[in-house]
Amino acid sequence: MGCSLRAVVTGKEIMKETPPNADKSTTPLHTALSLSLSFLLSFSFLSFPGRWAGESFERTSEEIAAMNEASHLTRDASMEAFEEFREGQETERSSYRLVLPADGYEWKKYGQKFIKNIGKFRSYFKCQRTGCGAKKKAEWTPTEPSDIKVKYDGKHTHDSWAYSVQSEGIPLLAQPPTSITCSHRCLEIKTLPLGIMIPIESCPFLSAAIVDIFCTCT
DNA sequence: CGTTTTTGACCAGCGC
């Protein structure tokens, strides 16, 4: 994978944190525009008070065992078997909803799979706007459901609503207007285009989080 | 009820 940059999200500001060779000043991360690359956000939730849907993906060792046992089956049977197993566990369906932080776009979920190779669940989303082909995928490990990676693919043909939505004069999403440049070779060619607004207010569980941003340049 | 999510089916690509 390409270059990476780590940011700390606290309160209403997004600060750069120790990019290897960069200025130590707290430069606001950029969130904007002219996106043509895909990139990956890794959310490490430091705290999520209350019942956040992510935690509902936790599994007991028995469940994992049942999953592994089923992994040799054909078709999409690994998922099937797991769900069957969990059915006997008497759990509420609504508590199993995956919740992702708002990012300024509206998405439609169109699939979910358990990816055998990497042992993770992956959800597929497509931008709701007609004519826009942007997509994103979210994946998480069964054992670490609070650690979610969101990969954004493609470019939006429209703006994010995050620019306009405000609460008492304060943008719901942080929107510092600068740009991130990769620290590898690719940066000479282009800056990392971020078409996402990092959510702050809109996700109470993101009050403190580490966000890793990976450029997928080659 | 209209809208969104879930989830098995379907499909394309790949290794054999």
Add this chain to the structure above:
DNA sequence: GCGCTGGTCAAAAACG
């Protein structure tokens, strides 16, 4: 060809 995998579709279910 066959079987497996990851990505997508779409019908049914769930949601509000």
